[in-house]
Amino acid sequence: MKLANRIGHLFIAIAVLASYSVRGFAESQILPEEVQIHGFLTQGFFHTSDNNVYGQSDDGISPGLSEIGLNVNYQPWHNLRFAAQGLYRRAGDVDTGSVRLDYGLADLTLFEYDSGKVGIRGGRIKNPFGLYNDTRDVSFTHPTILLPQGIYFDRSRSLLISADGGSFYAEQRTDFGDFNFKFNVGIPSRDLKEIQTVVLGTQNAQGSFETKPAIATQLSYEINGGEYIFAVSYTDFEFDFIPVAGEKVVPQNRSQIQPLLFSAQYNGENFTLTGEYEYRWNTLGRFATQGGKFVTESWYVEGSYRIVPQLQATVRYDTISVDKSDRDGLGAEALGFPRHVAFAQDWVFGLRWDITPSWMVRADYTRVHGTAWLPQADNPVVNNDVQDWDLYGLQLSFKF
Numbered sequence: 001m002k003l004a005n006r007i008g009h010l011f012i013a014i015a016v017l018a019s020y021s022v023r024g025f026a027e028s029q030i031l032p033e034e035v036q037i038h039g040f041l042t043q044g045f046f047h048t049s050d051n052n053v054y055g056q057s058d059d060g061i062s063p064g065l066s067e068i069g070l071n072v073n074y075q076p077w078h079n080l081r082f083a084a085q086g087l088y089r090r091a092g093d094v095d096t097g098s099v100r101l102d103y104g105l106a107d108l109t110l111f112e113y114d115s116g117k118v119g120i121r122g123g124r125i126k127n128p129f130g131l132y133n134d135t136r137d138v139s140f141t142h143p144t145i146l147l148p149q150g151i152y153f154d155r156s157r158s159l160l161i162s163a164d165g166g167s168f169y170a171e172q173r174t175d176f177g178d179f180n181f182k183f184n185v186g187i188p189s190r191d192l193k194e195i196q197t198v199v200l201g202t203q204n205a206q207g208s209f210e211t212k213p214a215i216a217t218q219l220s221y222e223i224n225g226g227e228y229i230f231a232v233s234y235t236d237f238e239f240d241f242i243p244v245a246g247e248k249v250v251p252q253n254r255s256q257i258q259p260l261l262f263s264a265q266y267n268g269e270n271f272t273l274t275g276e277y278e279y280r281w282n283t284l285g286r287f288a289t290q291g292g293k294f295v296t297e298s299w300y301v302e303g304s305y306r307i308v309p310q311l312q313a314t315v316r317y318d319t320i321s322v323d324k325s326d327r328d329g330l331g332a333e334a335l336g337f338p339r340h341v342a343f344a345q346d347w348v349f350g351l352r353w354d355i356t357p358s359w360m361v362r363a364d365y366t367r368v369h370g371t372a373w374l375p376q377a378d379n380p381v382v383n384n385d386v387q388d389w390d391l392y393g394l395q396l397s398f399k400f
Helices: 002-028 193-200 330-334
Strands: 035-048 062-077 080-091 095-113 116-126 162-174 177-188 208-211 214-223 228-242 253-267 271-283 293-308 311-321 343-354 359-370 388-399
Touching (some): 062 095, 116 177
Antiparallel strands (some): 035 062, 035 388, 080 095, 095 116, 177 214, 208 228, 271 293, 293 311, 359 388
16 A cells, blocks of 8 residues: 555656646747647556456555656648657556557658548557557546457557558548548567467467567548447467477467457447457467367447546446357366466446546446456466456546
Protein backbone atom coordinates (compact mmCIF):
# COMPACT_ATOMS: atom_id res chain seq x y z
CA MET A 1 0.00 0.00 0.00
CA LYS A 2 2.90 2.39 0.74
CA LEU A 3 4.28 1.69 -2.73
CA ALA A 4 0.85 2.30 -4.26
CA ASN A 5 0.53 5.63 -2.43
CA ARG A 6 3.98 6.74 -3.55
CA ILE A 7 3.26 5.85 -7.17
CA GLY A 8 -0.07 7.68 -6.97
CA HIS A 9 1.59 10.84 -5.61
CA LEU A 10 4.34 10.64 -8.24
CA PHE A 11 1.74 10.17 -10.98
CA ILE A 12 -0.19 13.28 -9.95
CA ALA A 13 2.98 15.36 -9.66
CA ILE A 14 4.14 14.34 -13.14
CA ALA A 15 0.70 15.02 -14.60
CA VAL A 16 0.49 18.51 -13.10
CA LEU A 17 4.04 19.32 -14.20
CA ALA A 18 3.38 18.06 -17.74
CA SER A 19 0.15 20.05 -17.97
CA TYR A 20 1.81 23.33 -16.96
CA SER A 21 4.84 22.65 -19.16
CA VAL A 22 2.76 22.14 -22.32
CA ARG A 23 0.58 25.14 -21.46
CA GLY A 24 3.74 27.20 -21.01
CA PHE A 25 5.02 26.16 -24.44
CA ALA A 26 1.73 27.21 -26.03
CA GLU A 27 1.49 30.56 -24.23
CA SER A 28 5.10 31.53 -24.90
CA GLN A 29 4.73 30.56 -28.59
CA ILE A 30 8.07 28.77 -28.52
CA LEU A 31 6.70 26.11 -30.86
CA PRO A 32 5.42 26.98 -34.34
CA GLU A 33 1.78 26.32 -35.18
CA GLU A 34 2.80 23.36 -37.34
CA VAL A 35 4.00 21.46 -34.25
CA GLN A 36 1.63 19.85 -31.78
CA ILE A 37 2.61 18.06 -28.57
CA HIS A 38 0.28 15.79 -26.61
CA GLY A 39 0.70 13.13 -23.99
CA PHE A 40 -0.93 10.86 -21.46
CA LEU A 41 -0.23 9.18 -18.15
CA THR A 42 -2.01 6.14 -16.74
CA GLN A 43 -1.65 4.28 -13.45
CA GLY A 44 -3.53 1.07 -12.68
CA PHE A 45 -4.00 -0.89 -9.45
CA PHE A 46 -5.11 -4.53 -9.40
CA HIS A 47 -6.29 -7.13 -6.90
CA THR A 48 -7.11 -10.76 -7.70
CA SER A 49 -8.64 -13.53 -5.63
CA ASP A 50 -6.20 -15.98 -7.27
CA ASN A 51 -3.48 -15.83 -9.95
CA ASN A 52 -1.48 -12.67 -10.70
CA VAL A 53 -2.12 -9.82 -13.13
CA TYR A 54 0.41 -6.99 -13.60
CA GLY A 55 2.56 -8.13 -10.71
CA GLN A 56 1.78 -9.68 -7.34
CA SER A 57 -1.98 -9.05 -7.24
CA ASP A 58 -3.07 -12.34 -5.63
CA ASP A 59 -4.56 -11.42 -2.24
CA GLY A 60 -2.81 -8.05 -2.44
CA ILE A 61 -2.78 -4.82 -4.46
CA SER A 62 -0.40 -4.44 -7.38
CA PRO A 63 0.35 -0.98 -8.84
CA GLY A 64 1.85 -2.88 -11.75
CA LEU A 65 0.49 -1.06 -14.81
CA SER A 66 2.03 2.34 -15.59
CA GLU A 67 2.06 4.06 -18.97
CA ILE A 68 3.46 7.47 -19.91
CA GLY A 69 3.36 8.65 -23.51
CA LEU A 70 4.54 11.83 -25.24
CA ASN A 71 3.83 12.43 -28.91
CA VAL A 72 4.84 15.11 -31.39
CA ASN A 73 3.10 15.93 -34.66
CA TYR A 74 4.77 18.19 -37.25
CA GLN A 75 3.10 19.13 -40.54
CA PRO A 76 5.38 21.41 -42.61
CA TRP A 77 3.13 21.15 -45.70
CA HIS A 78 -0.49 20.21 -46.19
CA ASN A 79 0.45 16.86 -47.78
CA LEU A 80 3.36 15.87 -45.50
CA ARG A 81 3.24 15.03 -41.81
CA PHE A 82 5.78 13.64 -39.35
CA ALA A 83 4.66 12.00 -36.11
CA ALA A 84 6.38 10.15 -33.28
CA GLN A 85 5.54 8.91 -29.81
CA GLY A 86 7.80 7.79 -27.01
CA LEU A 87 6.29 5.41 -24.47
CA TYR A 88 7.29 4.27 -21.01
CA ARG A 89 5.42 1.12 -20.03
CA ARG A 90 5.56 -1.08 -16.95
CA ALA A 91 3.24 -4.11 -16.92
CA GLY A 92 4.13 -6.46 -14.06
CA ASP A 93 6.76 -9.04 -14.92
CA VAL A 94 5.69 -9.07 -18.57
CA ASP A 95 7.34 -5.65 -18.96
CA THR A 96 9.35 -4.52 -15.93
CA GLY A 97 9.67 -0.97 -17.25
CA SER A 98 11.21 0.34 -20.44
CA VAL A 99 11.18 3.39 -22.71
CA ARG A 100 10.66 2.75 -26.40
CA LEU A 101 9.63 4.37 -29.64
CA ASP A 102 5.95 3.48 -29.87
CA TYR A 103 5.64 4.85 -33.37
CA GLY A 104 7.62 7.20 -35.62
CA LEU A 105 6.54 7.84 -39.17
CA ALA A 106 6.38 10.11 -42.21
CA ASP A 107 2.93 10.44 -43.81
CA LEU A 108 2.76 11.60 -47.42
CA THR A 109 -0.56 12.31 -49.15
CA LEU A 110 -0.03 11.31 -52.77
CA PHE A 111 -3.18 12.99 -54.02
CA GLU A 112 -6.30 14.41 -52.44
CA TYR A 113 -9.69 15.23 -53.92
CA ASP A 114 -13.10 16.40 -52.70
CA SER A 115 -14.31 12.99 -51.55
CA GLY A 116 -11.11 11.30 -50.35
CA LYS A 117 -7.36 10.88 -50.48
CA VAL A 118 -4.59 8.33 -51.07
CA GLY A 119 -1.27 8.24 -49.27
CA ILE A 120 1.67 6.28 -47.92
CA ARG A 121 3.42 6.08 -44.55
CA GLY A 122 6.87 4.85 -43.64
CA GLY A 123 8.71 4.15 -40.40
CA ARG A 124 7.46 2.45 -37.26
CA ILE A 125 3.74 2.22 -37.87
CA LYS A 126 0.81 1.03 -35.76
CA ASN A 127 -0.87 -2.06 -37.18
CA PRO A 128 -4.55 -1.65 -38.12
CA PHE A 129 -6.39 -4.40 -36.25
CA GLY A 130 -9.92 -4.23 -34.95
CA LEU A 131 -11.39 -1.19 -33.25
CA TYR A 132 -8.73 -0.59 -30.60
CA ASN A 133 -5.24 -1.74 -31.60
CA ASP A 134 -4.16 1.60 -33.11
CA THR A 135 -4.83 3.45 -29.84
CA ARG A 136 -4.76 0.69 -27.23
CA ASP A 137 -2.17 2.52 -25.08
CA VAL A 138 -4.39 5.61 -24.74
CA SER A 139 -6.86 4.65 -22.02
CA PHE A 140 -9.34 7.38 -22.98
CA THR A 141 -10.08 5.54 -26.26
CA HIS A 142 -11.65 2.41 -24.74
CA PRO A 143 -14.36 1.90 -22.10
CA THR A 144 -12.69 -0.51 -19.63
CA ILE A 145 -9.23 -0.83 -18.07
CA LEU A 146 -8.38 -4.03 -19.95
CA LEU A 147 -9.37 -4.55 -23.55
CA PRO A 148 -11.11 -7.86 -24.39
CA GLN A 149 -8.24 -10.24 -23.74
CA GLY A 150 -9.58 -12.96 -26.00
CA ILE A 151 -8.60 -10.72 -28.94
CA TYR A 152 -6.29 -7.96 -27.66
CA PHE A 153 -3.84 -10.09 -25.67
CA ASP A 154 -1.64 -7.93 -23.49
CA ARG A 155 0.93 -10.72 -23.33
CA SER A 156 1.37 -10.72 -27.14
CA ARG A 157 1.03 -6.95 -27.44
CA SER A 158 4.58 -6.50 -28.80
CA LEU A 159 3.84 -8.72 -31.82
CA LEU A 160 0.61 -6.98 -32.78
CA ILE A 161 1.07 -3.33 -31.83
CA SER A 162 3.39 -2.02 -34.57
CA ALA A 163 5.97 -2.90 -37.22
CA ASP A 164 8.90 -1.25 -38.97
CA GLY A 165 8.01 -0.81 -42.61
CA GLY A 166 5.51 0.95 -44.85
CA SER A 167 1.78 1.46 -45.31
CA PHE A 168 -0.57 2.34 -48.15
CA TYR A 169 -3.93 3.90 -47.27
CA ALA A 170 -6.98 5.23 -49.08
CA GLU A 171 -10.06 7.11 -47.84
CA GLN A 172 -13.28 7.51 -49.81
CA ARG A 173 -16.37 9.45 -48.70
CA THR A 174 -19.69 8.64 -50.38
CA ASP A 175 -23.36 9.59 -49.94
CA PHE A 176 -24.02 6.25 -48.21
CA GLY A 177 -20.93 6.07 -45.96
CA ASP A 178 -17.16 6.42 -45.67
CA PHE A 179 -14.61 3.75 -46.61
CA ASN A 180 -11.07 3.46 -45.26
CA PHE A 181 -8.45 0.98 -46.45
CA LYS A 182 -4.98 0.31 -44.99
CA PHE A 183 -2.28 -2.15 -46.05
CA ASN A 184 0.89 -2.44 -43.94
CA VAL A 185 4.07 -4.43 -44.54
CA GLY A 186 6.75 -4.46 -41.86
CA ILE A 187 8.83 -6.38 -39.34
CA PRO A 188 7.24 -6.69 -35.86
CA SER A 189 9.10 -6.73 -32.57
CA ARG A 190 11.15 -9.82 -31.66
CA ASP A 191 10.12 -9.60 -28.02
CA LEU A 192 7.99 -12.78 -27.95
CA LYS A 193 9.22 -14.28 -24.69
CA GLU A 194 5.78 -14.03 -23.09
CA ILE A 195 4.12 -16.32 -25.64
CA GLN A 196 6.99 -18.83 -25.67
CA THR A 197 5.03 -21.57 -23.87
CA VAL A 198 2.11 -21.31 -26.29
CA VAL A 199 4.36 -21.32 -29.34
CA LEU A 200 6.83 -24.00 -28.27
CA GLY A 201 4.89 -26.10 -25.76
CA THR A 202 7.59 -25.65 -23.10
CA GLN A 203 8.87 -23.02 -20.66
CA ASN A 204 12.45 -24.31 -20.75
CA ALA A 205 13.64 -23.12 -24.17
CA GLN A 206 16.76 -20.92 -24.08
CA GLY A 207 16.81 -19.57 -27.61
CA SER A 208 15.17 -16.50 -29.15
CA PHE A 209 12.66 -15.55 -31.84
CA GLU A 210 13.31 -13.88 -35.18
CA THR A 211 10.32 -12.21 -36.82
CA LYS A 212 9.75 -12.10 -40.58
CA PRO A 213 8.10 -9.35 -42.68
CA ALA A 214 4.39 -9.35 -41.84
CA ILE A 215 1.29 -7.91 -43.45
CA ALA A 216 -1.61 -6.17 -41.71
CA THR A 217 -4.61 -4.90 -43.62
CA GLN A 218 -8.01 -3.46 -42.77
CA LEU A 219 -11.12 -2.25 -44.58
CA SER A 220 -13.57 -0.19 -42.55
CA TYR A 221 -16.94 1.39 -43.33
CA GLU A 222 -18.64 4.16 -41.32
CA ILE A 223 -22.14 5.57 -41.53
CA ASN A 224 -23.27 8.97 -40.25
CA GLY A 225 -19.82 10.06 -39.12
CA GLY A 226 -19.17 6.99 -36.98
CA GLU A 227 -22.67 6.22 -35.69
CA TYR A 228 -22.23 2.78 -37.27
CA ILE A 229 -18.77 1.27 -37.78
CA PHE A 230 -17.95 -1.99 -39.54
CA ALA A 231 -14.45 -3.37 -40.19
CA VAL A 232 -12.62 -6.47 -41.30
CA SER A 233 -8.93 -6.91 -40.37
CA TYR A 234 -6.37 -9.53 -41.35
CA THR A 235 -2.75 -10.02 -40.33
CA ASP A 236 -0.13 -12.63 -41.18
CA PHE A 237 2.84 -13.07 -38.82
CA GLU A 238 5.74 -15.50 -39.24
CA PHE A 239 8.61 -15.99 -36.82
CA ASP A 240 11.40 -18.50 -36.31
CA PHE A 241 12.67 -19.91 -33.05
CA ILE A 242 16.48 -20.00 -33.06
CA PRO A 243 17.83 -22.34 -30.33
CA VAL A 244 21.12 -21.66 -28.62
CA ALA A 245 24.10 -23.83 -29.52
CA GLY A 246 23.63 -27.36 -28.20
CA GLU A 247 20.03 -26.81 -27.10
CA LYS A 248 17.99 -30.00 -27.38
CA VAL A 249 14.74 -28.95 -25.72
CA VAL A 250 13.29 -27.37 -28.86
CA PRO A 251 14.66 -27.62 -32.41
CA GLN A 252 14.62 -24.70 -34.81
CA ASN A 253 11.13 -24.22 -36.24
CA ARG A 254 8.90 -21.64 -37.91
CA SER A 255 5.55 -20.52 -36.54
CA GLN A 256 2.74 -18.61 -38.21
CA ILE A 257 -0.28 -16.72 -36.86
CA GLN A 258 -3.06 -15.47 -39.17
CA PRO A 259 -5.95 -13.72 -37.39
CA LEU A 260 -9.07 -12.63 -39.27
CA LEU A 261 -11.20 -10.18 -37.27
CA PHE A 262 -14.71 -8.86 -37.91
CA SER A 263 -15.78 -5.72 -35.98
CA ALA A 264 -19.03 -3.82 -35.57
CA GLN A 265 -20.04 -0.89 -33.38
CA TYR A 266 -23.10 1.30 -32.87
CA ASN A 267 -22.59 4.71 -31.23
CA GLY A 268 -25.84 6.30 -30.09
CA GLU A 269 -26.40 9.41 -28.04
CA ASN A 270 -26.14 7.54 -24.72
CA PHE A 271 -25.62 3.88 -25.69
CA THR A 272 -22.76 2.10 -27.44
CA LEU A 273 -22.93 -1.52 -28.56
CA THR A 274 -19.75 -3.26 -29.72
CA GLY A 275 -18.95 -6.75 -30.94
CA GLU A 276 -15.89 -8.40 -32.50
CA TYR A 277 -15.27 -11.95 -33.71
CA GLU A 278 -11.81 -13.42 -34.42
CA TYR A 279 -10.93 -16.59 -36.30
CA ARG A 280 -7.19 -17.26 -36.07
CA TRP A 281 -5.17 -19.89 -37.91
CA ASN A 282 -2.07 -21.03 -36.00
CA THR A 283 0.95 -23.14 -36.83
CA LEU A 284 2.84 -23.20 -33.55
CA GLY A 285 5.42 -25.94 -33.36
CA ARG A 286 4.65 -28.62 -30.80
CA PHE A 287 1.75 -27.06 -28.94
CA ALA A 288 -0.98 -29.10 -30.64
CA THR A 289 -1.44 -32.30 -32.58
CA GLN A 290 -1.60 -32.42 -36.39
CA GLY A 291 1.75 -30.70 -36.80
CA GLY A 292 0.95 -27.87 -34.42
CA LYS A 293 -1.89 -26.56 -36.60
CA PHE A 294 -5.06 -25.42 -34.87
CA VAL A 295 -7.66 -22.67 -35.01
CA THR A 296 -8.36 -20.19 -32.21
CA GLU A 297 -11.84 -18.70 -31.91
CA SER A 298 -12.70 -15.67 -29.77
CA TRP A 299 -15.44 -13.07 -29.59
CA TYR A 300 -17.05 -10.54 -27.29
CA VAL A 301 -20.18 -8.43 -26.97
CA GLU A 302 -20.07 -5.17 -25.02
CA GLY A 303 -22.61 -2.54 -24.10
CA SER A 304 -21.86 0.89 -22.61
CA TYR A 305 -24.43 3.37 -21.30
CA ARG A 306 -23.79 7.03 -20.43
CA ILE A 307 -25.72 7.55 -17.21
CA VAL A 308 -24.79 11.23 -17.29
CA PRO A 309 -22.35 12.85 -19.75
CA GLN A 310 -19.37 12.25 -17.42
CA LEU A 311 -20.34 8.78 -16.09
CA GLN A 312 -20.45 5.60 -18.17
CA ALA A 313 -21.26 2.00 -17.23
CA THR A 314 -20.06 -0.98 -19.29
CA VAL A 315 -20.91 -4.70 -19.34
CA ARG A 316 -18.98 -7.18 -21.50
CA TYR A 317 -18.91 -10.91 -22.12
CA ASP A 318 -15.64 -12.15 -23.63
CA THR A 319 -14.72 -15.72 -24.60
CA ILE A 320 -11.79 -17.53 -26.20
CA SER A 321 -11.08 -21.15 -27.14
CA VAL A 322 -7.38 -21.57 -27.94
CA ASP A 323 -8.21 -24.63 -30.06
CA LYS A 324 -11.83 -24.58 -31.21
CA SER A 325 -11.74 -28.35 -31.86
CA ASP A 326 -10.63 -28.95 -28.25
CA ARG A 327 -12.65 -26.45 -26.21
CA ASP A 328 -12.28 -28.49 -22.97
CA GLY A 329 -8.47 -28.47 -23.05
CA LEU A 330 -7.82 -32.21 -23.40
CA GLY A 331 -4.99 -31.50 -25.84
CA ALA A 332 -3.33 -29.12 -23.39
CA GLU A 333 -3.66 -31.72 -20.65
CA ALA A 334 -1.95 -34.30 -22.89
CA LEU A 335 1.03 -31.92 -23.11
CA GLY A 336 1.23 -31.63 -19.32
CA PHE A 337 -0.73 -28.38 -18.84
CA PRO A 338 -3.97 -27.85 -16.92
CA ARG A 339 -7.08 -27.91 -19.07
CA HIS A 340 -7.99 -24.34 -18.17
CA VAL A 341 -5.03 -22.87 -20.12
CA ALA A 342 -7.02 -23.65 -23.28
CA PHE A 343 -10.04 -21.44 -22.60
CA ALA A 344 -11.37 -18.36 -20.82
CA GLN A 345 -14.79 -16.79 -20.39
CA ASP A 346 -15.05 -13.38 -18.71
CA TRP A 347 -17.84 -11.17 -17.42
CA VAL A 348 -16.70 -7.56 -17.03
CA PHE A 349 -18.55 -4.78 -15.19
CA GLY A 350 -16.99 -1.31 -15.36
CA LEU A 351 -17.59 2.31 -14.43
CA ARG A 352 -15.84 5.25 -16.07
CA TRP A 353 -15.91 8.78 -14.67
CA ASP A 354 -14.54 11.62 -16.82
CA ILE A 355 -13.79 14.10 -14.05
CA THR A 356 -12.64 16.75 -16.52
CA PRO A 357 -11.69 16.57 -20.21
CA SER A 358 -8.14 15.77 -19.01
CA TRP A 359 -8.75 13.49 -16.01
CA MET A 360 -10.48 10.11 -15.86
CA VAL A 361 -10.90 7.37 -13.26
CA ARG A 362 -12.21 3.85 -13.88
CA ALA A 363 -13.12 0.84 -11.77
CA ASP A 364 -13.70 -2.67 -13.16
CA TYR A 365 -14.71 -6.05 -11.80
CA THR A 366 -14.05 -9.19 -13.88
CA ARG A 367 -15.17 -12.73 -13.18
CA VAL A 368 -12.96 -15.16 -15.11
CA HIS A 369 -13.42 -18.86 -15.89
CA GLY A 370 -10.17 -20.18 -17.36
CA THR A 371 -6.60 -18.90 -17.77
CA ALA A 372 -6.04 -18.75 -21.54
CA TRP A 373 -4.96 -15.09 -21.48
CA LEU A 374 -3.26 -15.07 -18.08
CA PRO A 375 0.25 -13.51 -18.25
CA GLN A 376 2.82 -16.28 -17.91
CA ALA A 377 5.58 -14.01 -16.60
CA ASP A 378 3.40 -13.14 -13.60
CA ASN A 379 2.40 -16.80 -13.15
CA PRO A 380 5.52 -18.88 -13.91
CA VAL A 381 4.18 -22.15 -12.42
CA VAL A 382 1.27 -22.95 -14.71
CA ASN A 383 0.04 -25.88 -12.61
CA ASN A 384 -0.54 -23.50 -9.67
CA ASP A 385 -3.01 -21.35 -11.63
CA VAL A 386 -6.64 -21.40 -10.47
CA GLN A 387 -9.41 -21.92 -13.01
CA ASP A 388 -12.08 -19.60 -11.52
CA TRP A 389 -10.94 -16.25 -10.20
CA ASP A 390 -11.87 -12.60 -9.69
CA LEU A 391 -10.06 -9.48 -10.90
CA TYR A 392 -10.59 -5.97 -9.49
CA GLY A 393 -9.06 -2.94 -11.18
CA LEU A 394 -8.77 0.78 -10.50
CA GLN A 395 -7.20 3.20 -12.97
CA LEU A 396 -6.37 6.90 -12.98
CA SER A 397 -5.59 8.57 -16.32
CA PHE A 398 -4.54 12.03 -17.47
CA LYS A 399 -4.05 13.49 -20.95
CA PHE A 400 -2.85 16.82 -22.30
